[in-house]
Amino acid sequence: METLGIDSENLLWSKLKTDYADLFDNLIDRSRFNRRRRRLSPMIERVQHHVAERLDQLSQTMIVDSIPVPVVKLAREKSFKSFKSDFETAPAKGYSAVNKSWYIGYKLHVIIYDNGVIQQADITKANVHDINFLKEINHLPEQKFLLGDRAYISQAVQINLFDHYEVKLKVPFRHNQHHYRKYPKKNRSKRQMIETVFAQLCDHLNLRRNYARSFPGLAARLASKLSAVSLLQFINFKNGLKISKIKHALCF
Template sequence: MHDIKTNFDKVYQTIKSLNLSVFDSSGNLSKPGPRSEFTDLEVIALSLVAEFMSCDSENWLFNKLRSDYQQSFPNLIDRSRFNRRKRGLFLTIDLVRSKLAEQFLSFEDYYIIDSMPLEVCKLSREKRSKVCAEAFETSPEKGYCAAQKMYFYGYKLQGVCSVNGVFHSIELTKANIHDVNFLSEMNTKLSDCVLIGDKGYLSSSIQLDLFHTANIKLETPMRNNQKGFVKQKWIFRKARKRLETLFSQLCDQFMIRRNYAKTFQGFKTRILAKITALTLIQYLNKFEFNRPINNLKVAIT
């Protein structure tokens, strides 16, 4: 489980088996210009291996590769170039994640929606922090998390997953953006299904819009003081815990809240790589090892 080269080979072959049209025969993106000996496919595979092995320091990773795996990675590029290329492959990593998730989601009729806070720094450093603040449109903001009853400075990870725990859609929003704003986009991502959320997604107008435009039935618990209050069915309350558990696994094994990126592009690329690595393990668990897909702390070789 802890051998980087063995894990790398497994991840590399799994991504290659997806037969993505964006890659040429060498493993680089199909585009004009010189081809790197350390291919784009290898960059993606190495970044996913690092996330799977809970390695959140690229300095440590590259020192380890140069000291213990020099013969295994003869074409290894330097760390800063690896980081730049990984950020440039954001859309390709998302394509890999989507392709892996497609194998699970073909016949799903029930989905869960929720959000989790992602801090970029503590509130005491909010005024002087420059992390991800290179542009106003993507800069972090101060927000409130009702579930944890705390204010934080950063972003929200908005996620939609199946009842089995496979991410269908993800998006980063500023911390001060209400969850309902992400919910209003669901008619472009889903159709003909039941969408289960918490009280943060209560909106009668959006509920009607989703039903009429995409046949999405939104199931949320009612507030106690609402007229005609009816307690949400226990099966929906239980299903909501699936995404909460998934968020906990991202915080534990994938350390999604520990992020050392300085720019928004680097921040969102790291978040996406962690979720893609999680989806990759689920894929291997189901289609290669025939074990429960959410047993994430396991060997993949």
């Protein structure tokens, strides 16, 4: 469903019943499918982690960034009821510097390799600062470089990542910092890959157009989208194609 860019389970069920009726003669109920997918969310995430481990040796450089995941229109800030069953996972109001606007929802934090392969991801509330994702990270491949923007400037985090994983975090200097040095052009060029991945998630996999009404439902959908990207990347790898061209993966 995700790899084909179908964002509606209604549409998926219609296609299964018409185009693939002989393959799914005992199709379960759609609501039961939803419940199963939420329960299987950890297994779906393992698909993405398994692909990352298989393709780990193809790159020495990783990139970290976050993307807004709005779930409620700003006009309904005081009246919405979705996602509020648990305070710990309820959405929050945050600011998107890229879009220069406020939104209500979450942030998807992603670490990728510079060839586009997703290494890992996590979801936080929209008002959580990006640096907190790296503070709470509990696993990274060792002896790699990690590129981030100015939101990840933290000497304590740089030291912690190097002590635990021998990962060197490289971020641009602020202009008023002591010993200011210009950010290398090759690092800026490599960081463009995460914008490509975000564009693919929003365009091909409809990241911002989801119909979840609870945090577990949203988490399951996002896990499915990330695993779908990883599977398409792995198909490209096996077929000798450029890994990041996921739209071409199913053409063979």
